[in-house]
Amino acid sequence: QVQLQESGPGLVKPSETLSLTCTVSGGSISGYYWSWIRQPPGKGLEWIGYIYSSGSTDYNPSLKSRVTISVDTSKNQFSLRLSSVTAADTAVYYCARTRNEVYFDYWGQGTLVTVSS
């Protein structure tokens, strides 16, 4: 059974960079697409971007200028960096495996990141 676990700081200051890591267990990170998705409090889900195990990426155009997703296949991990954060970036951040580039078959439990000074 594939399991995903997000990790990283729960509090980030405005204008700084949010950094999260997703550790994949129970399966290999190779050969799949891996996404980051977020949910601001009281709002719906928003796809942030994905990375293929080879390193190719695609990002949500609304966040593209601030997002970087990277992968470390040796550690079975992939990471998210979101720069110049504001309060609007406060959200629960999920990592998920993306199948056939069209649906998400395994998700992490999510981690709340609050942007506040």
Next chain:
Amino acid sequence: QSALTQPASVSGSPGQSITVSCTGTSSDVGSYNLVSWYQHHPGKAPKFVIYEVSKRPSGVSNRFSGSKSGDTASLTISGLQAEDEADYYCCSYAGSGTPYVFGTGTKVTVL
């Protein structure tokens, strides 16, 4: 891309059937048979229950079924059980640009 529209809440008694709608546009739901549905119990990892409009993943109860007509997709839960009480989100592929658009979410309550 705007979020897909779902009813905020749907309720039903144990054993009944309920349907959750997911309305998009001709650019997303209407253009692709690539709608998926996710069940989310707060604090837990979301679980996908339907993909490609009506396909059920291995291990998901056959009480869950999906369909689509035009720009609206639907998730039906038959034989409603207490464990089905959760939030449900739809998602549609929307082509290049912003390839995934999610629904606003529906809270399903078992009375």
